Structures are given as structure tokens and as C-alpha cells.
Amino acid sequence: METTIQTNDANHPGGAAAAAHDSAFLRACRGEPVPYTPVWFMRQAGRALPEYRALREGTPMLETCTRPEQVVEITMQPVRRYGVDAAILYSDIMVPLKAIGVDLDIVPGTGPVVAHRVRELSDLDQLRPLEAADVPYVSAAVGEVVRTLGSTPLIGFTGAPFTLASYLVEGGPSRDHTATKALMYGAPDVWHELLARLARISANFLRVQVEAGASAVQLFDSWAGSLAPADYDAYVRPHSEAVLAEVGTLGVPRIHFGVGTGELLGSMAAAGADVVGVDWRVPLRDGIERVAGRAVQGNLDPALVFAPWEIIADKSRSILAAGRSAPGHIFNLGHGVLPTTDPDVLTRLVDFVHAESAR
Numbered sequence: 001m002e003t004t005i006q007t008n009d010a011n012h013p014g015g016a017a018a019a020a021h022d023s024a025f026l027r028a029c030r031g032e033p034v035p036y037t038p039v040w041f042m043r044q045a046g047r048a049l050p051e052y053r054a055l056r057e058g059t060p061m062l063e064t065c066t067r068p069e070q071v072v073e074i075t076m077q078p079v080r081r082y083g084v085d086a087a088i089l090y091s092d093i094m095v096p097l098k099a100i101g102v103d104l105d106i107v108p109g110t111g112p113v114v115a116h117r118v119r120e121l122s123d124l125d126q127l128r129p130l131e132a133a134d135v136p137y138v139s140a141a142v143g144e145v146v147r148t149l150g151s152t153p154l155i156g157f158t159g160a161p162f163t164l165a166s167y168l169v170e171g172g173p174s175r176d177h178t179a180t181k182a183l184m185y186g187a188p189d190v191w192h193e194l195l196a197r198l199a200r201i202s203a204n205f206l207r208v209q210v211e212a213g214a215s216a217v218q219l220f221d222s223w224a225g226s227l228a229p230a231d232y233d234a235y236v237r238p239h240s241e242a243v244l245a246e247v248g249t250l251g252v253p254r255i256h257f258g259v260g261t262g263e264l265l266g267s268m269a270a271a272g273a274d275v276v277g278v279d280w281r282v283p284l285r286d287g288i289e290r291v292a293g294r295a296v297q298g299n300l301d302p303a304l305v306f307a308p309w310e311i312i313a314d315k316s317r318s319i320l321a322a323g324r325s326a327p328g329h330i331f332n333l334g335h336g337v338l339p340t341t342d343p344d345v346l347t348r349l350v351d352f353v354h355a356e357s358a359r
């Protein structure tokens with residue numbers, strides 16, 4: 001039997017995760033009726049916030065991720081400032097790889113840089129399975145964040161096999177993913193073993209976060225949009241499916257998102273997502289049709305928050321209206337918050353989404 005919990009108390013008998021169970025965010029993920037449309041922003045924790053920049057001063061990003069006290073504070077900053085309906089753990093998709101000993105760094109102004117590019121089977125020796133004991137700081141941070149959040153849910157996340165592979169094969173960020181595709185077509189045995197190993201690492205990393213108290217997860221396949229649908233289905237989808245299937249046994253909603261994935265939305269939904277993230281290039285109504293029966297998340301253009309307020313409001317109103325035809329809709333940007341975003345506009349946007357959708 002389901003119980004209705006209406007308390008902010010993190011000491012609720014069922015624990016904080018139980019207190020979050022009836023939140024608008026988790027209800028929308030499950031396609032249940034909501035009092036208003038929940039909203040959070042990809043990359044809400046981080047670079048757009050002056051309080052974040054002050055705290056990070058002088059500490060490398062990946063180092064910050066291993067300090068639970070700082071992770072808790074950075075994860076909470078956007079919840080306090082914006083009043084969003086969910087928190088997302090402050091971390092990075094490269095954290096689990098760093099934790100198993102892959103030689104990589106996050107270079108300011110560039111992004112993740114990997115020392116030994118994957119070309120052949122022997123290069124995969126660096127990808128051993130991830131255990132909870134490899135990331136004690138993640139379990140500690142999640143537990144503390146969840147206690148602090150009370151009835152506000154925490155989203156755990158990980159990188160999807162293709163997106164992680166693109167960094168390991170290219171050695172860093174890439175626009176065209178030429179080396180990645182060369183390996184995919186030229187050495188399918190290496191490719192599939194690489195993605196299978198990454199899938200196990202990602203699934204384990206999500207399991208650690210859920211077992212520590214995260215009440216939803218997001219699988220970021222940020223760069224999957226560079227693939228044609230047939231190649232996505234043949235070379236990538238089975239591995240994302242493996243991650244989502246394993247997380248499915250944990251009983252939390254699974255959000256799946258990538259940039260420029262208009263043509264892949266149906267396939268990404270069928271890979272085992274409960275909620276599909278839609279970027280701003282796809283009209284939300286079309287996205288909803290493509291994911292047939294799933295909840296959706298999105299999809300305001302992250303650059304649109306630089307427009308005059310009336311335009312932001314109009315566009316957001318249309319997105320909310322379109323969202324009503326989905327079983328569940330979580331308002332979000334179509335990709336991450338841009339670094340120069342004015343935080344006050346996001347606060348105003350959260351208030352607007354709540355007020356407009358509650359009418």
C-alpha cells in the first residue's frame with residue numbers, strides 16, 4: 001500500500017528518501033498527477049553562481065568532488081537560491097573513471113583530458129569495475145545531501161557509455177568524434193568491449209548513489225546526437241540499455257538525456273528510460289510523440305534566458321502547455337545552464353513555472 005507523506009522532516013520514519021516520494025518531481029517522473037510542474041536545471045550547481053565560484057577558488061574541480069563537505073554545500077546552493085524541485089549531485093561524468101585510476105584531468109577552459117587514448121583491447125586494462133569502496137566520498141556526500149534536503153529529491157547521475165567513450169578515445173572534448181567513429185566502425189570488437197566495461201562502471205556508480213539515498217537518476221549521453229539512428233541502435237543503445245536495465249532493479253525513475261538527439265528520442269526511450277530529456281531544437285510536442293507514453297523533461301533554450309523577460313515567459317508558457325499532453329513533464333533547460341546566466345532570471349523562471357502551471 002502506498003502512503004502519503006507530507007512532511008519536510010528528514011527524520012521521517014521512512015527516511016529522507018521516503019519523505020521525497022510524494023514530491024512533484026518524483027510524481028511527474030512516474031506520470032502521476034502533480035500540483036504544479038516541477039522544475040530543475042541541468043548544471044544548476046556550478047559556474048553561474050558567485051557563491052560557487054567563491055567556494056571553488058583555488059581547488060581543482062575533481063578535487064572538490066572528493067570533499068563531501070564542499071559537495072554538499074555546492075549541491076545545496078541552487079536549491080536555496082532558485083527553489084528548484086530537485087537537487088543534482090555536484091560531480092562530473094569523469095569522476096568514476098578517475099576513481100578507478102584512469103589517468104585524466106579536467107583542464108580549465110578545455111574540459112576532460114585523458115592521458116592514454118583507447119585504440120586497442122590492451123588499452124582497456126585501465127577500465128576495471130568500479131566498487132563502492134572506490135568512491136567513499138560520493139556515498140558520504142549523497143547521504144549528507146539527502147539528510148539536508150528533507151523532502152526535496154536528489155538526482156544521481158552518470159555518463160552514458162558512448163559519451164564516456166568519446167572522451168577516452170578522443171583524449172578530450174571533440175566536435176566531430178572522428179577517432180571515436182573510426183574505432184566504432186574499424187574495430188567493433190574493441191568498441192563493444194569498451195562500451196560494455198563503461199556500462200558496468202556507470203551502472204555501479206548509479207547504484208552507489210541510489211544506495212546512499214538518491215531518489216532518481218539521470219544517464220547523460222550528452223554527445224549521442226552525433227550518431228545516425230542506425231548506428232546508435234547498433235553500436236550504442238545495447239550498452240545504455242544495460243545500464244538502464246540494471247538501475248531499473250533499484251526502483252528509482254531513470255531520466256535519459258542527450259543533446260541534438262531529436263532523431264534518437266524514440267530509441268533512447270525504448271532503451272529503458274522512464275523520462276526522456278528533450279533539447280530545445282525539438283518542439284516539445286514532437287518530443288512527447290516520439291517517446292510514446294514516457295514522461296519528458298525540458299526544453300527551454302539555455303540561451304533564451306538572455307532574452308527580455310516577456311519572451312522567456314511566453315516561451316516557457318508554450319512549453320508548459322505542450323507538457324500537459326505528456327504523462328509527466330519536468331520543466332528544464334534543453335541543456336546546461338550557461339556560465340554567464342544571470343541567476344536572478346533563473347529564480348524568476350522557477351517562480352513563473354510554479355505559478356503558471358498551478359493555475
Ligand SMILES: Cc1c2[nH]c(c1CCC(=O)O)Cc1[nH]c(c(CCC(=O)O)c1C)Cc1[nH]c(c(CCC(=O)O)c1C)Cc1[nH]c(c(C)c1CCC(=O)O)C2
Binds near residue numbers: 093220
Ligand atoms: C564538458 C565537460 C565535462 N566535464 C567538464 C566539462 C567542461 C565544462 C566547461 O568548462 O564548460 C568539467 C566540469 N564539469 C563540471 C565543472 C564545474 C563547473 C561547471 O559547472 O561547469 C567543470 C569544470 C560540473 C558538472 N559536470 C557535469 C555535472 C552534472 C550534471 C548537471 O549538473 O546537470 C556537473 C555539475 C556532468 C557532465 N560533465 C561532462 C558532461 C558531458 C556532462 C553531462 C552534462 C552535460 O551534457 O553538460 C563532461
